[in-house]
Amino acid sequence: MRSDNGAPEAPTTPGQPTAEAGPPPSDAPVRAHDEPPRRRWGELVLAAATAALGVYVLVAAGSITVPGSTNTLGPRAFPYLVGGMLVAAGVVLVVLFLTGRAGEEEGGEDVDPTVRTDWLTVVLLVVALVVHVFVINVIGWPFAAAVLFAGAAVILGARPWWRAALIGLVLGLVIQVIFGGLLGLSLPAGPLLEGVPFLRG
Amino acid sequence: MDNFSALLDGFATVLHPTYLLWALFGVFIGTAVGVLPGIGPAMAIALLLPLTYSLEPTAAIIVFAGIYYGGMYGGSTTSILLNTPGESASIVTAIEGNKMARAGRGAAALATAAIGSFVAGSIATVALTFLAPVVARWAVQLGEPDYFALMVVAFVTVGALLGSSVPRGLAALSLGLFLGLVGTDTLTGQQRFTFGVLNLADGIDVVIVAVGLFAVGEALYVGSRMRHGPVKVIPVEKGWRTWMKRDDWRRSWKPWLRGAAIGFPVGTIPAGGADVATFLSYASERRLAGRERRKEFGKGAIEGVAGPEAANNAAASGVLVPLLTLGLPTTATAAIIIVAFQSYGIQPGPLLLQSESALVWALIASLYIGNVMLVVLNLPLVGMWVRVLRIPRHYLYAGILMFGALGSYALNFSPVDVLLLVLIGLVGFFMRRYGYPVAPLVVGMILGPMAEDRLRRSLAISQGDLSYLVTSPFAATAYVAIAVLLAVGLWLRRREQATGVAVTAGDGDDR
Incomplete structure (x- = not known):
């Protein structure tokens, strides 16, 4: 790969298949960092999904076949533990979200913190x-x-x-x-x- | 002096031209991925894991060691030369190094980072050479519950300390533990969470998860909010003279040594890896600087580059101590290295130094040699790394996606794996977007099955008596240590965030 950063940005060629990838079409020019912190519902969905996965793990763990010979910890115990952790973490995160403490999104060299998600x-x-x-x-x-x-x-x-x-x-x-x-x-x-x-x- | 002769044997192996070439390849790739934003050593090793199918173990391990070390060197170049505000709080080198570069002293910053990495890396490798056999000899006496306790320590510290929020870290860790559960139970042969899909009976491949989270997730996340326009790299003056003046040497050598002294021990304990070490070194350099020097901190103090960079590399060697002697990964990269060992049927642990003695000593010898290669490769070739840094971002992330797809496709040559990769990449995207750290997930997935195994064996020995887990002196100590580590770690992080905020505030005042 050659560096070609000196080249001027060519105007969009007409008839190009997937060229509509510029700035997001809808949003008004409001800068994300100027407005008060918005509720980002996706975060709630992720936290709830974590808890839901935990519930599923707890339920599904009950149907793992336990061979009769095991007299100690069988194949179900660890899944129960993991399911419990998922539920606990998910519930805490839902509560955190509802009380207004949202997560910090990850930074990065190439991430522009001032633009909205495209x-x-x-x-x-x-x-x-x-x-x-x-x-x-x-x-x-x-x-x-x-x-x-x-x-x-x-x-x-x-x-x-x-x-x-x-x-x-x-x-x-x-x-x-x-x-x-x-x-x-x-x-x-x-x-x-x-x-x-x-x-x- | 048994170990000494073993080390010499290791050198004899590594100095073979073929292995030297592999080591060069490793450090080269490692530096490149360290320089490039968006790719880390964990992802680079995950992407190159398919190499293990066609390479013999020694060559592959040498390549991975080179990538591991090279990534540490390359990262400093990026943070010093790339002019992007916003991320300085997380990488302390970026604070001072970037300021130095803007003041026209970029070459000195790069040089003190590279030479400091070399000095500290070498010291830490010597320490590793002496410490690893001692720890391994002691670790042989550990029983099953002791190992389980160690793994709990790793889970708790990795989950709580990697990333910015404890519940999010634990959620990521639990998710990783769940992914580790998918597949056939090793002790009873029962299928768990396979949804009746035949492909899942062998479990989900760690490569797909690691590449999906690190490569695809990162590319999607950056794509969603990309910094458009040309990449602004701070120019570096050419020529040997400007690298480090006498005064720079005078101000750098003590921070290097202190960085090594801080970094190595922090690396050996499961306390969050290199990040904590760099921060500790930065804080101590600032405290030890005289009154006038302290004013320079935040404006480009060379001590603030020399110390943390040295600590960073020393911690990287420190991480190898629990990895090679206990089989305990404390960072995502270390977890991926364990996977590389496992794909050869080698299980790192206390017996590794006896059973795979030649391999381990070749690995350690390759660290010495890789260090020399890196300092030679980095300083004169800085112009080339700058050019790598300038790769237009749309090509860079397109390339990351392509290599990620290749890495997962090459596992079984099955398109289904690539679809799974896309799915996990989306999970990685949402995790990044909402501040969930991804490293605990990878560590949990790899360490989870091992921990379950140890736990069930312990309870099989004790016939179900739970108190057996905590009665051995070592295990009891470990559980107490968890409490202490957590308290110290969380306190450190609060300090770190406070420092970051202070520096960012100062940053705003300048402009």
Whole structure:
């Protein structure tokens, strides 16, 4: 990969498939850190889901078959413990949320604390991954990897799209040669490259 | 001097050209992932775990040791040169190092970080060399309940101390314990939580969970709130002269040694790993600085880079003591290294130094050599690392996703694994978004099955008598230590947050 940060941001090319990944479309230009802390209901959902998983673990642990020979701690005891911990942690977190003590989100070098969550990007990235999964066995790993790389890069703001596609293709093929050819990992090369000797270990 | 000759044998192994190349490969990858934001050593090792299928154990362990150490070096470059406000509270080097770089003393900051890492890393490796056999000899006498007590210590400290909120840490830990339960029970052969899915009978692969949480989760989270625009890297002046002046050396050598003295012991106890060590070193350097020097803290004091960076590396070696002698991982990276051992059928523990003596000493020897390679690789090649740092973020995170998908696909060449990866990546995304630490989850998943095993064996020995768990002197001590560790750890973290707030406030005043 070459650094090309000197290149000016090219305007969005018309007719591009997945280019609508700019700033989130709906929100008014309100900065997240200026407003009073909002209730983020997703946090409540996560805490409740933790507790719910715990309840499930407690219930399901009761149906684990215990072989008759065990006279001490069987296969159920630890699941009961884990289920109890999940319920306890989940309930505490729900209470914390309801009393207004929300979690601090994780920082990071590339995270801009002033922007709001761009859900569209998250959804599109997941879509790119799922597409990748389903095309591996159709077009072969190197091309599926190129699809994933180019898709994710464009979703994250790479322009122009063909450069991302080109880099993805080169990366996919290089990895195929190194891992498939040299290290003997049996990555499927796909119908297009079938029979190219150095791509398979 | 039995150990000494074993160490020499280790050096003889590692100095073989093939292994030297593997060590170079490891430290190179390690530095690169340390430099790149968004990837840590835990994820890099998780991604490279498929290597273990085609490499022999010694080579693989040398690569992983190199990545582990290299990641520690590379991280300082990022925090010193990357101009991103907002995260300074969590990494103390960023406070002083970044200020130094902005004042045009970036080269000195990088040099004192690299040389300090080398000095402290070497001292700590010597300490590891002498301490590990002693601990292992003592650990042989430990019984099942003692091991269970040790694991409880690790759970509590990892769950409570990694991350910013105790209940969130415990939730993450419990989630990890649950994921560890999925699969076939080792003692009775019963399937648990497999939902009747055949693939789950062998359990969920740790690689998928680690890569999903660290790589995919991170990429999704960064993608959701990415800092757009070009990456602003603070330029570093070229040439050897500007690295460290005589005065910088004079001010750095004591913090290096103190950092090593603080970092190694903190690393050996399960108290949250390197973060606590760096913070302790920073606090003590500030206290020990004279009145005039103390004013420089927060504005670019070289002591504040030298000490914490040294402590960081010394703690990394310290973590290896419980890992190699007790089989006890105290950080996420250490937990992944255990998985690497396990994939060769090797279980780290007190007998490791006898049963796999050659491997362990080769590993320790490779730490000495990796340290030398790193200091050589880091200082002259800093220009290259800066270029790595400038990789446009859309390509960086696209690449992380691609390598993550590769790592999980290569496990069984089954697309189902990649779908599971996406699912766990989403869990990782939500955990990050709502402040749940992910490291306890990984540690819980790996350590959970081991702890259950120990617990059930203990109770099988005692025929169900629960008091057996606490009556051995060691176990009793350990449970008392939990209380003490928790109190001290939480107190330290409150101090740390207070310092972070103070520094951030000062930061705002400058601008």
